Amino acid sequence: MNAPTPLPIRALVAPVTPLEQNCTIVWCVKTKKAAIIDPGGEVDRLMGALAEQGLTLEKIWITHGHLDHAGAAQALHERTGAPIEGPHPDDQFWIDDIGASGAKWGMPDARTFTPDRWLHDGDKVTLGETEFEVIHCPGHTPGHVVFFHREARFAQVGDVLFQGSIGRTDFPRGNFQDLIQAITGKLWPLGDDVRFVPGHGPMSTFGQERKTNPFVADDVLADD
Secondary structure (H helix, E strand, O other), X not given: OOOOOOOOEEEEEEEEOOOOEEEEEEEEOOXXXXXXXXXXXXXXXXXXXXXXXXXXXXXXXXOOOOXXXXXXXXXXXXXXXXXXXXXXXXXXXXXXXXXXXXXXXXXXXXXXXXXXXXXXXXXXXXXXXXXXXXXXXXXXXXXXXXXXXXXXXXXEEEOOEEOOEEOOOOOOOOOHHHHHHHHHHHHHHHOXXXXXXXXXXXXXXXXXXXXXXXXXXXXXXXXX
């Protein structure tokens, strides 16, 4: 029997900020080049995690413009020089609000930023010698994107989908129907075997959520 092919990426989840947001460090196994997805805060801790794994930060990726996901992007960029990629430009107004939100939520170090690259549906982002696909999934916020590695069957979905739940849609420019359509029309076709890191809480798979999630399970939507 042949041994399974080693995966080209690895990931480490590091909850940050008082909101316990799942910041994810992903890296190319071959080159040890890393991306930090959604650095909401605690830059020193994230830099320590990079050093512990022997990684070099190459990219900063943002799923959406909320404070807990993007509040430390500028500080991390200034510390390392790594470019910020994402989110979709429809989240500009959320990024502009980061400073005010930080003051409100007790995160005074949170700062606004200008992405080096805005992302759109169908874009690719590179990391070392590997590549992730960008999927625009509006609903929680209008400019939310998901990062998907097809070979590894891995996605970082931010606040689109959670184990047993979905993202809130009661924020400005949130839209429940857009979110349901993004999940069922863009994420489910990627495959039931895809494991995902949500913005908060434990990992799951798309297949598990299609069976048990009370908002987007197949049998729940079939009854609508």
